[in-house]
Amino acid sequence: MDLLEALVRIAWLIGAAGFVIGLMRMSSPATARNGNLLSAAGMAIAIGGTAVLLAARGGAGLTAWIIIAAGIAVGGGLGLYTARTVKMTAMPQLVSLFNAVGGGAAALIAIDDYIRLANLQTFAVNSIPLEISVPTVLDVVIGGITFTGSLIASGKLMGVIPGKPIRVPGGQLVTLAIAAITAIAAVYLWTGAVSIPVLFVIIAASLLFGVTMVLPIGGADMPVVISLLNSFTGTAVAMAGFVLGNDVLIIAGALVGASGAILTKLMADAMNRSVLNIMIGGFGGGEGTVSEGGPEGGSVRSIGMDDAAIQLAYASSVIIVPGYGLAVAQAQHAVRELAELLEDKGVTVNYAIHPVAGRMPGHMNVLLAEANVPYPQLREMEDINPEFDRADVALVVGANDVTNPAARRAGTPVSGMPILDVDHAKSIIVIKRSMGRGYAGIDNELYVNPKTGMLFADAKQGLADLVAAVKAL
Amino acid sequence: MSVELLGALTVFVLAILCGFAVISKVPATLHTPLMSGANSIHGIVLVGSMVIAASATDLLSQILSFVAVAFATMNVVGGYVVTDRMLQMFRRRPTAPARPAEGAAAAATEAPKA
Numbered sequence: 001m002d003l004l005e006a007l008v009r010i011a012w013l014i015g016a017a018g019f020v021i022g023l024m025r026m027s028s029p030a031t032a033r034n035g036n037l038l039s040a041a042g043m044a045i046a047i048g049g050t051a052v053l054l055a056a057r058g059g060a061g062l063t064a065w066i067i068i069a070a071g072i073a074v075g076g077g078l079g080l081y082t083a084r085t086v087k088m089t090a091m092p093q094l095v096s097l098f099n100a101v102g103g104g105a106a107a108l109i110a111i112d113d114y115i116r117l118a119n120l121q122t123f124a125v126n127s128i129p130l131e132i133s134v135p136t137v138l139d140v141v142i143g144g145i146t147f148t149g150s151l152i153a154s155g156k157l158m159g160v161i162p163g164k165p166i167r168v169p170g171g172q173l174v175t176l177a178i179a180a181i182t183a184i185a186a187v188y189l190w191t192g193a194v195s196i197p198v199l200f201v202i203i204a205a206s207l208l209f210g211v212t213m214v215l216p217i218g219g220a221d222m223p224v225v226i227s228l229l230n231s232f233t234g235t236a237v238a239m240a241g242f243v244l245g246n247d248v249l250i251i252a253g254a255l256v257g258a259s260g261a262i263l264t265k266l267m268a269d270a271m272n273r274s275v276l277n278i279m280i281g282g283f284g285g286g287e288g289t290v291s292e293g294g295p296e297g298g299s300v301r302s303i304g305m306d307d308a309a310i311q312l313a314y315a316s317s318v319i320i321v322p323g324y325g326l327a328v329a330q331a332q333h334a335v336r337e338l339a340e341l342l343e344d345k346g347v348t349v350n351y352a353i354h355p356v357a358g359r360m361p362g363h364m365n366v367l368l369a370e371a372n373v374p375y376p377q378l379r380e381m382e383d384i385n386p387e388f389d390r391a392d393v394a395l396v397v398g399a400n401d402v403t404n405p406a407a408r409r410a411g412t413p414v415s416g417m418p419i420l421d422v423d424h425a426k427s428i429i430v431i432k433r434s435m436g437r438g439y440a441g442i443d444n445e446l447y448v449n450p451k452t453g454m455l456f457a458d459a460k461q462g463l464a465d466l467v468a469a470v471k472a473l
Numbered sequence: 474m475s476v477e478l479l480g481a482l483t484v485f486v487l488a489i490l491c492g493f494a495v496i497s498k499v500p501a502t503l504h505t506p507l508m509s510g511a512n513s514i515h516g517i518v519l520v521g522s523m524v525i526a527a528s529a530t531d532l533l534s535q536i537l538s539f540v541a542v543a544f545a546t547m548n549v550v551g552g553y554v555v556t557d558r559m560l561q562m563f564r565r566r567p568t569a570p571a572r573p574a575e576g577a578a579a580a581a582t583e584a585p586k587a
Contacts, residue, residue, distance in 0.1 A: 012520075022510070023492075023496070023511065027496060027498070033557065033560035036560055039513065043513070047523075060527035060528070064529060067526045067529065068523055071543040072543075072546045074546075075542065075545065075548075076549075076550045078547050078551070079546060079548070079551030082551055083552075083554035083558070084558075088558075091505075091509075091555060095505075095509045095512055102544065102545065102552075104541075108537050108540060108544070109518065109521045113525065115534070230512050234514075237515045241485075249521050250481055251484055252514050253515060254484075254486075254489045255495075256492065256512075256514050256515045258490070259496040262496040263499070263504060263511065266501075360505040360508075361502075361505055362503055362505040366559050378502075
C-alpha cells in the first residue's frame with residue numbers, strides 16, 4: 001500500500017466516523033442538524049478521496065471521467081432540485097424515491113461486476129468464488145426488491161397508486177413462487193455454472209417481488225415499510241462493499257442496515273403494530289370490514305362557525321389535534337394564528353401530536369415547526385392524553401383514525417393502535433371536509449359522540465373562518 | 474476463506490453492532506428526519522459506482538455505471554438536502570427572520586412559498 005492509497009483509506013475512515021457520530025447526534029433534537037451536516041461532511045470527504053484515488057491511479061480514461069461527471073451532474077441536479085422544491089407534506093414520498101435509487105445503484109454495481117467476471121472467460125466453469133457470488137446475489141436481490149418496493153411505496157403516498165391494500169392476483173402463492181424461483185436461481189449460481197441469463201432471472205424476480213411485497217400493504221403502514229426498505233438498501237450497499245472489497249461501503253451499509261432496522265421497530269411500536277404483521281398484509285386482512293358492536297347509526301351533529309368560535313374563546317383549556325388533513329390543506333399557519341388569538345384571550349392551548357400524525361412519525365412536528373408553533377406546545381401522546389379529561393375543547397383538524405375510540409375495542413382494523421383520548425374532553429369540535437373515512441377505511445365513532453360537533457369545511461378555510469369569528473366576538 | 478474476506482466480515486459485524494447501539498432511544502419527533510438521514514448515508518454507494526465507472530470499458534458497463542452514478546448522486550445530494558430542510562424547521566425561533574443560505578451544504582433554502 002503506497003502513501004496515496006493509505007491517505008484515501010484514511011479519508012474513507014474519516015467518512016465512516018462522520019456517519020456514526022452524525023447518526024448519534026441526530027438522535028437528539030438539539031444536535032440533530034449539526035449531526036446531519038457532520039454526516040454530509042464525512043460523505044464529501046469519502047467521495048473526494050475516491051476521486052483523488054481514481055485520478056492518481058490513472059486507470060480511468062477520459063470516457064470514464066465523462067461518465068462520472070455526467071452521472072453526478074444528472075443525479076445531483078435532480079436530487080437537489082426535487083429536495084429543494086418538494087413541499088414539506090410530500091417529503092416522505094421523496095425520501096422513499098431517494099431510497100429507491102440508492103438500492104438501484106447498489107444492485108447495478110453487483111450486476112455490472114458479475115457480467116464483467118462472467119465475460120472474462122478466465123474462470124473455468126463453476127469458478128466465480130463464493131465470496132463474490134454470495135454477496136453479488138444478495139446485493140441484486142435486496143437492491144432489486146428495494147428499488148421497486150420503494151417506488152411503489154412512493155407512488156402510494158403520492159396517490160399515483162391507490163393507498164388502500166391491493167390484492168395481487170394469486171396473492172401469497174405468486175409471492176411464494178417468485179421467492180422460490182429466486183432461491184433456486186441463487187443456489188444455482190452458488191453451486192453451478194457461471195450464467196448471465198440466470199442472473200437476469202434473479203433481477204427480474206427481485207424487481208417483481210418488491211412490487212408484490214408492497215402492493216398489498218395499506219397506505220397507513222407506508223412509513224414503516226419505507227423505513228424497512230431503507231434498512232434493506234443499507235444491507236444491499238454493504239453487499240456491494242463485499243463485491244468490490246470496499247470497507248467504507250461495508251461500514252456505511254451495515255450501519256444503515258442495523259440502525260434502519262431498529263428505527264423500523266421503533267416506528268412500528270409507536271403504532272402498536274409488529275413489523276411482521278404489517279409485511280404480511282397490514283390492514284388488508286379484512287378490507288372494508290365494519291366494526292361490530294360500535295354505536296352504529298348514531299347521528300352526527302353539525303356545528304356552526306359562531307358556535308365553535310364561542311366554545312373556543314370561552315374555554316380555559318383547548319387541545320388542538322392536527323392530522324394529515326391539516327397538512328394537505330397547508331393549514332399549519334392558520335392553526336397557529338387561531339392558537340395565538342386564543343392565547344391572547346387567556347386560553348391555554350396545546351397541540352396533541354400522535355406519533356404517526358401526518359404521514360410519518362415526526363412529520364407533524366416538522367410541519368408545525370415550519371409554521372413557528374412554539375416547540376413546548378407540541379405534546380406527545382403519552383404526555384397529553386391525561387390532560388384531555390381537563391380540557392374544555394378538543395379541536396380536531398383533519399385527524400381521523402388516530403382519534404377513533406374503536407381502537408380500544410378488539411376486532412376492528414384499528415384495534416390496539418394507540419389513540420389520542422379526544423373523547424375524554426368536555427366537548428369536541430372536528431373540522432373535516434366530509435364524513436369520509438381515514439386510511440384504515442372505517443367510520444370514526446368519535447363523530448357520532450353526542451359531545452362532538454362537526455364543522456364541515458376545508459381545514460385551512462375553516463380555521464381562517466374560525467379566526468375571523470373569534471375576532472368578531 | 475481469505476484474510477481480506479475475514480477482515481471485511483469483521484468490519485461488517487462490528488458496524489452492525491454499532492448501528493444497533495447508535496439508535497437506542499429516539500423521540501418519535503425525530504423518527505422521520507433520522508430515517509432520512511440514514512437514507513442519505515447509504516448514498517455512499519456513489520463511491521462504489523465511481524469505482525466501477527472508472528474501469529468500465531465496454532458499452533454495457535458504461536451504461537450501467539452511468540446509471541449507478543446518477544442514482545447514487547441523487548440519493549446523496551437529495552437525501553442530505555431534504556434532511557437538512559426538515560431539521561431546519563426544529564431550530565427556527567418564532568420571531569427569527571428567514572435564515573440566509575449558508576454555503577453548499579445548507580443549500581436547503583426555503584421552497585418558494587406558493
